[in-house]
Amino acid sequence: MPKLKRRKDGGYYLHASGDENPINTFQVTDRGAEIVKSSGRELGEFFPDQLFFLLYDLGHLSTKNSGETGGEIIGQDLPSEVYQALSVEDRVQVARKIVQTHGVEELYTGETAKWVCSILDQSTATLQPLVEDIAESAGYSFETILEYSKLVHDGGNSLEIALCADLQIRYLREVATFDVDDGQEREREVLGADNKFVYLKTPTEDTFTFGIPGDKPIEIADDLSAELDRVWSPGIGTAGFAALTTMEVERRYDVDDGIVLPAERLNDFPVALPPRSEVTELYESLRLLKATVDHVLSSPDASVEDGDNSVCDRWQDELEKRLTSGTDGADSLGAQQNSRTDHTVQTYRDCYGNGSEITDYKYIEWSQPSESEQLRLFGFGIFEHGEEVKVPVAPESERPLPVYPQSESELEQAIELLDEFPSKPSA
Numbered sequence: 001m002p003k004l005k006r007r008k009d010g011g012y013y014l015h016a017s018g019d020e021n022p023i024n025t026f027q028v029t030d031r032g033a034e035i036v037k038s039s040g041r042e043l044g045e046f047f048p049d050q051l052f053f054l055l056y057d058l059g060h061l062s063t064k065n066s067g068e069t070g071g072e073i074i075g076q077d078l079p080s081e082v083y084q085a086l087s088v089e090d091r092v093q094v095a096r097k098i099v100q101t102h103g104v105e106e107l108y109t110g111e112t113a114k115w116v117c118s119i120l121d122q123s124t125a126t127l128q129p130l131v132e133d134i135a136e137s138a139g140y141s142f143e144t145i146l147e148y149s150k151l152v153h154d155g156g157n158s159l160e161i162a163l164c165a166d167l168q169i170r171y172l173r174e175v176a177t178f179d180v181d182d183g184q185e186r187e188r189e190v191l192g193a194d195n196k197f198v199y200l201k202t203p204t205e206d207t208f209t210f211g212i213p214g215d216k217p218i219e220i221a222d223d224l225s226a227e228l229d230r231v232w233s234p235g236i237g238t239a240g241f242a243a244l245t246t247m248e249v250e251r252r253y254d255v256d257d258g259i260v261l262p263a264e265r266l267n268d269f270p271v272a273l274p275p276r277s278e279v280t281e282l283y284e285s286l287r288l289l290k291a292t293v294d295h296v297l298s299s300p301d302a303s304v305e306d307g308d309n310s311v312c313d314r315w316q317d318e319l320e321k322r323l324t325s326g327t328d329g330a331d332s333l334g335a336q337q338n339s340r341t342d343h344t345v346q347t348y349r350d351c352y353g354n355g356s357e358i359t360d361y362k363y364i365e366w367s368q369p370s371e372s373e374q375l376r377l378f379g380f381g382i383f384e385h386g387e388e389v390k391v392p393v394a395p396e397s398e399r400p401l402p403v404y405p406q407s408e409s410e411l412e413q414a415i416e417l418l419d420e421f422p423s424k425p426s427a
Helices: 031-038 049-057 088-102 110-117 124-137 142-153 158-174 222-253 263-268 276-297 309-322 331-338 343-351 371-379 408-419
Strands: 002-006 012-016 025-028 189-194 197-201 258-262
Touching: 002 031, 012 049, 031 049, 031 088, 031 222, 049 110, 049 142, 088 110, 088 124, 110 222, 110 408, 124 142, 124 158, 158 222, 158 258, 158 263, 189 343, 197 222, 197 263, 197 331, 222 258, 258 263, 258 331, 276 309, 276 331, 276 343, 309 331, 309 408
Parallel strands: none
Antiparallel strands: 002 012, 012 025, 189 197, 197 258
């Protein structure tokens, strides 16, 4: 049985004693070491050969003086072993770590598929952490998986259902076409967005029209595919897809019919989206810039604070004025957004963003702050290194708006840049 050990340079290696392997010492990637540790085994402790072969198959092991990995070292015929040397709970944690480091797609083939098969028949309570991870990556809640499990499978097969939900999303993302001309775009509605997914209200027939075909959308190891057929064939395929995706939308938005859709496919789906709006995008961009300035004013590492009448505090006031009071005789951007468009900012965020903010702009350019600003924001510790800070770019001078002006002249320049944006943008 192998042991995980630490090199002097901070890296990891395995020592695998025994006659099966012609090479007994292997270098381990950091991610491979994390997978070992997720099984509950610490440095210097033996762990089962099954986990060793899993690391091989995932490409996390290599010989010290060679770039060879995985089956290239011991051949492609990895032994088929039983998995009882690790508890079910530990095997679940290993599978979770693989999902977190490699993605759900790694569960479907090779040694990982065998690993998954070894835990399929366990209780929902035992599998819940893994099922939650898989469901979340597919835009579903664990509660929906559990509800479907109770409705169709007497409370069992939760892991199979979660994997099939993931396969649904892969089909919709990579395979499905939405070439219909049924004139029902207005009957479809974007209800909300959550990171990489949008949730739509649709006519009942959509969940069948855009359902899942009989074949699974990606290659899956035979043994695992056969296990998933217990769910896929009678349930998730087409009719089951209609039930599962509708359950998720109903749970979130209390509507009768709907679809969970990968956000990148929204433009392909036959749904009426709000028209592109300069007033909406300008309102949102200044709102986000003000939130960044607010962060500076609330940071203990900045020499300013909200309400202290500092240059930065007055810059915050200038942004707030555009958002809520208006300038040059024009209404505020917030008032214009409400009176001149037929959509809410939240709907625009859902359709052209991630639900929390707009990410796809047509009218506003974004960039990092100037170098001098970055020195202040990161050098003073107001933002952590690695955090992303972006600001709107003035349309005429093409200069980024500041976050942390510190002198009267910088404030004047900041206001000049702000004035380059129209006081009454197109709606």
